[in-house]
Amino acid sequence: MIKQTSxxxxxxxxxxxxxxxxxxxxxxxxxxGYQDKQLKVLLIxxxxxxxxxxxxxxxxxxxxxxxxxxxxxxxLEQRTGLKDxxxxxxxxxxxxxxxxxxxxxxxxxxxLVDIKSLKLKLTHNELHWHNVADIVELAFDHKIILQTSLNxxxxxxxxxxxxFNLLPxxxxxxxxxxxxxxxxxxxxxxxxxxxxxxxxxWLDDINEMEEDVPHRPGKLYKIRPGLKNKKFxxxxxxxxxxxx
Amino acid sequence: MIKQTSxxxxxxxxxxxxxxxxxxxxxxxxxxGYQDKQLKVLLIxxxxxxxxxxxxxxxxxxxxxxxxxxxxxxxLEQRTGLKDxxxxxxxxxxxxxxxxxxxxxxxxxxxLVDIKSLKLKLTHNELHWHNVADIVELAFDHKIILQTSLNxxxxxxxxxxxxFNLLPxxxxxxxxxxxxxxxxxxxxxxxxxxxxxxxxxWLDDINEMEEDVPHRPGKLYKIRPGLKNKKFxxxxxxxxxxxx
DNA sequence: AATCAATGTGTTTTTGGTACATACTACTAT
DNA sequence: ATAGTAGTATGTACCAAAAACACATTGATT
Numbered sequence: 269m270i271k272q273t274s275x276x277x278x279x280x281x282x283x284x285x286x287x288x289x290x291x292x293x294x295x296x297x298x299x300x301g302y303q304d305k306q307l308k309v310l311l312i313x314x315x316x317x318x319x320x321x322x323x324x325x326x327x328x329x330x331x332x333x334x335x336x337x338x339x340x341x342x343x344l345e346q347r348t349g350l351k352d353x354x355x356x357x358x359x360x361x362x363x364x365x366x367x368x369x370x371x372x373x374x375x376x377x378x379x380l381v382d383i384k385s386l387k388l389k390l391t392h393n394e395l396h397w398h399n400v401a402d403i404v405e406l407a408f409d410h411k412i413i414l415q416t417s418l419n420x421x422x423x424x425x426x427x428x429x430x431x432f433n434l435l436p437x438x439x440x441x442x443x444x445x446x447x448x449x450x451x452x453x454x455x456x457x458x459x460x461x462x463x464x465x466x467x468x469x470w471l472d473d474i475n476e477m478e479e480d481v482p483h484r485p486g487k488l489y490k491i492r493p494g495l496k497n498k499k500f501x502x503x504x505x506x507x508x509x510x511x512x
Numbered sequence: 513m514i515k516q517t518s519x520x521x522x523x524x525x526x527x528x529x530x531x532x533x534x535x536x537x538x539x540x541x542x543x544x545g546y547q548d549k550q551l552k553v554l555l556i557x558x559x560x561x562x563x564x565x566x567x568x569x570x571x572x573x574x575x576x577x578x579x580x581x582x583x584x585x586x587x588l589e590q591r592t593g594l595k596d597x598x599x600x601x602x603x604x605x606x607x608x609x610x611x612x613x614x615x616x617x618x619x620x621x622x623x624l625v626d627i628k629s630l631k632l633k634l635t636h637n638e639l640h641w642h643n644v645a646d647i648v649e650l651a652f653d654h655k656i657i658l659q660t661s662l663n664x665x666x667x668x669x670x671x672x673x674x675x676f677n678l679l680p681x682x683x684x685x686x687x688x689x690x691x692x693x694x695x696x697x698x699x700x701x702x703x704x705x706x707x708x709x710x711x712x713x714w715l716d717d718i719n720e721m722e723e724d725v726p727h728r729p730g731k732l733y734k735i736r737p738g739l740k741n742k743k744f745x746x747x748x749x750x751x752x753x754x755x756x
Numbered sequence: 757a758a759t760c761a762a763t764g765t766g767t768t769t770t771t772g773g774t775a776c777a778t779a780c781t782a783c784t785a786t
Numbered sequence: 787a788t789a790g791t792a793g794t795a796t797g798t799a800c801c802a803a804a805a806a807c808a809c810a811t812t813g814a815t816t
Binding site: 337 | 534537574576577578579580581601603604605606607608615617619
Binding site: 684685686702703706707725726727728729730731 | 760761762763764765766
């Protein structure tokens with residue numbers, strides 16, 4: 269198993285003895301998942317004595333021969349085996365004393381993954397899923413990083429079809445609504461929710477029904493092909509709020 | 513006069529000979545201004561032979577003893593003499609080859625300043641204001657940084673009262689609308705614009721009129737005290753789009 | 757005095773969001 | 787088998803905000 273965190277710490281301790289502008293650069297991944305109506309985040313036990321018994325985000329130093337953007341993909345693949353995940357840069361955190369072992373600036377990314385698709389790989393591992401809502405403290409400044417990421421996710425999820433990265437391929441509208449509620453932290457009206465989702469035209473009705481549910485089964489849907497990992501980035505023309 | 517860019521380049525060239533994870537960290541400031549109905553950005557002549565005759569953003573390496581967030585404030589004060597400017601982190605750029613002198617990861621910030629308030633300091637200087645709309649090429653990856661920053665600014669300006677950092681203390685609604693149009697890149701309807709601005713309740717009518725204008729003078733306004741540099745950050749509750 | 761160019765405001769229409777009620781389907785307990 | 791329960795599924799009325807739009811006002815210029 270990979271023991272990256274120790275490597276990272278050792279390297280950071282080494283770096284503090286170098287001169288002038290020697291600052292270590294890392295990435296930290298806020299890996300979101302969804303299970304049992306709860307938004308989850310994948311955490312690892314901190315290996316620093318300063319943060320004993322605290323959990324931390326999964327991160328690593330940026331390698332000299334890799335693009336910054338590539339680092340979180342590498343970290344995610346090393347930790348979870350997943351490729352082609354949805355990743356989004358959130359913010360860069362660089363307070364002087366944010367890392368006890370030395371000067372480290374970290375760029376935070378959040379990722380959305382389907383917990384079921386990597387369940388087996390996590391057994392016998394120091395990684396665990398935690399309910400986002402229940403987290404009270406994390407190592408380093410990772411609590412703030414988590415909060416910032418969650419805020420970004422909340423904004424993003426409303427207008428862009430990224431939420432489906434957290435769900436299995438087929439899902440009912442009820443499950444989708446549960447997920448929205450878990451992310452947004454508030455209950456939604458079922459009828460209005462369904463209206464708006466159909467309006468967005470993100471879903472394909474696949475003519476299947478839920479099975480083995482203890483009630484009337486709901487219809488199953490898939491995300492329309494091509495939408496799931498699409499990046500909807502900057503080149504957004506001026507919004508309508510102040511239109512002519 | 514400060515000759516930071518050369519220092520930065522020299523330091524970067526030195527750093528490439530250091531081992532392993534030695535990556536330089538810089539900040540780049542996209543300093544927006546507004547004049548003659550044009551959105552402007554403050555640029556400096558690149559001092560790298562690779563980018564001869566190209567302009568670049570104003571940046572510097574992050575010092576080992578300063579917070580990342582402090583660096584852009586320092587850069588801005590050194591370059592323009594301005595304190596208490598409005599600054600916002602945009603994104604961090606870290607492609608391997610983005611800087612020809614070595615591995616540099618840069619965090620971009622944008623800033624909004626009133627051009628008039630620092631006009632004198634820029635004479636006999638290698639700094640110049642450029643029309644954002646006219647820029648076709650910049651040194652490094654600064655064109656993309658500029659575009660990304662502009663997109664952030666566009667989003668921000670709609671909901672938050674930050675635009676006033678670009679204006680003198682007193683201004684007419686017409687000037688404000690011109691500025692919105694310059695930023696958003698589209699024309700706005702005067703009546704709807706005024707309605708929405710008054711609805712936002714950001715302005716104080718100071719009972720003064722424009723002077724020396726070749727037409728009917730308009731009323732002058734100020735931003736309401738306390739709003740100008742206020743940060744309206746993350747703790748934003750779930751938006752109304754999907755409310756109960 | 758008449759014209760021009762800008763400021764300043766009000767009304768209607770349309771759209772989209774919110775609130776809300778009822779019918780339908782499957783499983784469960786009697 | 788029947789009634790009850792808990793979920794799915796859908797439609798309608800109301801309200802607020804955004805867009806489209808027209809006219810009166812003020813001051814400078816001719």
